[in-house]
Amino acid sequence: MRRIYLDNAASTPIDKKVALEMTQAVKLYGNPSSYNDCGREAREYIEKARLKVARFLGAHSDEIVFTSSGTEANNLAIQGIARNLQFTIYNLQSNSKSKKLKPHIITTQVEHLSVLEPVRQLERSNFNVTYLSVNREGFVDLEELKRSLRPETVLVSVMYANNEIGTIEPIIQISKIIKEFNKSLEIRNSDLEIGGTRRVLFHTDACQATEYLNMNVNHLGVDLLTFNGSKIYGPRGIGVLYKRRGVKLFPLLFGGEQESGLRAGTENLPAIGGLAVALDGINKKERERLAGLRDYFIKKITDSLPDILVNGALGVQRLPNNINISVPGLSSEVLLLELDKYGICAGSGSACTSHAVEPSHVLKAIGVHKKYLDGALRFSMGRQTTKKDMDYVLKVLPKAIRDLKKRYKKI
Numbered sequence: 001m002r003r004i005y006l007d008n009a010a011s012t013p014i015d016k017k018v019a020l021e022m023t024q025a026v027k028l029y030g031n032p033s034s035y036n037d038c039g040r041e042a043r044e045y046i047e048k049a050r051l052k053v054a055r056f057l058g059a060h061s062d063e064i065v066f067t068s069s070g071t072e073a074n075n076l077a078i079q080g081i082a083r084n085l086q087f088t089i090y091n092l093q094s095n096s097k098s099k100k101l102k103p104h105i106i107t108t109q110v111e112h113l114s115v116l117e118p119v120r121q122l123e124r125s126n127f128n129v130t131y132l133s134v135n136r137e138g139f140v141d142l143e144e145l146k147r148s149l150r151p152e153t154v155l156v157s158v159m160y161a162n163n164e165i166g167t168i169e170p171i172i173q174i175s176k177i178i179k180e181f182n183k184s185l186e187i188r189n190s191d192l193e194i195g196g197t198r199r200v201l202f203h204t205d206a207c208q209a210t211e212y213l214n215m216n217v218n219h220l221g222v223d224l225l226t227f228n229g230s231k232i233y234g235p236r237g238i239g240v241l242y243k244r245r246g247v248k249l250f251p252l253l254f255g256g257e258q259e260s261g262l263r264a265g266t267e268n269l270p271a272i273g274g275l276a277v278a279l280d281g282i283n284k285k286e287r288e289r290l291a292g293l294r295d296y297f298i299k300k301i302t303d304s305l306p307d308i309l310v311n312g313a314l315g316v317q318r319l320p321n322n323i324n325i326s327v328p329g330l331s332s333e334v335l336l337l338e339l340d341k342y343g344i345c346a347g348s349g350s351a352c353t354s355h356a357v358e359p360s361h362v363l364k365a366i367g368v369h370k371k372y373l374d375g376a377l378r379f380s381m382g383r384q385t386t387k388k389d390m391d392y393v394l395k396v397l398p399k400a401i402r403d404l405k406k407r408y409k410k411i
Contacts, residue, residue, distance in 0.1 A: 004385075004392060012230060013233060015281050017281070018235065032267050046269065050064050058217055062245070065240070065241040066268075074118065076241050077224040077226060077249070080249030082154075082250075104150060106156045108140055109131045109361070114205070133365070138311075151185060158203075159208075160208070161212075162362060163207070165322070165362060167317065171220050175222060178221075185200070201247060210227040213319075215227075217244070228240070234274050237268060238268060238272060294381065308325050309325060309369075323380070327377065328372055335401075338404055339396065342396045
């Protein structure tokens, strides 16, 4: 039976060049922290990969931190900022009267759980949090962001592109809003200093965007950016945190001085090397090809099944490989199992929450009607996806839906 893999937003196949690089890297058995020839060889390998990642992002080598995943990188960015503040309630001057206010974080209702859960943890401690609303297409309300910024705000975290519905957030516009706010920010007697200056920092989770969008951190105007290997045909178990010079983080792991003291533990050389090689496979033509396939599929499936719902933005404001639809009257689990019988490997949303009973928090945030909430399907295409593959899905999906509805009608 043929197999069509359409769950690339969860994890991509490893590129052959990446796999080859990793098999070579395992031969570097020296500890990168050791002061001997084998250790130096391993250290040079890591730093060469770090430089390559830095150039890809338009950053400096000392701004790149390797982690074990995108999840860890997001946690280090968010919790690292918070812990650096030591959960301090700091003083602000307001109308010549000092007030004690809690540090404030702004994020959105549609973030990946690796952002939402660390933020919720901070909210349970000593932080105030604003969760920005989004519209039907999943875009952040920029006016709400402007209203939400306040002198005690320390961090804004907005994902670059949504992992479930593919909506691309206006990161550059958000960055400009934050920069304008920082210009007007005047704080006296603050216990909170970041890089020697009190300002709001901007973090973006770019795990889904790396393969398809501009990742130059200076173009984006971000202070912190995260991505991982498993979304770009690289290895699992490797993530990257870009941290702009001057931004201070407190580590989450202790017991070593690796990664400039921000991540204790011997570095994973094969994964680091594999990640660096994976960046070579990213190309603009692939983005254009997949965007064409995406638009072709959406038009055909909506013509064939007029009662389905397309979730998220359309056209250039959506990731080129992302298709997210909702089928009324059926659950995602049932639909995925039925498609699996035909050799179609799809998803329903974030792989990190695939076993959750609750409907997608992203779909709820964009206001999807309850009759569509349970029946979401995400087809995330990849380099291996062809028009023939998508035509096969277009043929199978309507039949699978009809068969399932007949089957459950009899029960």
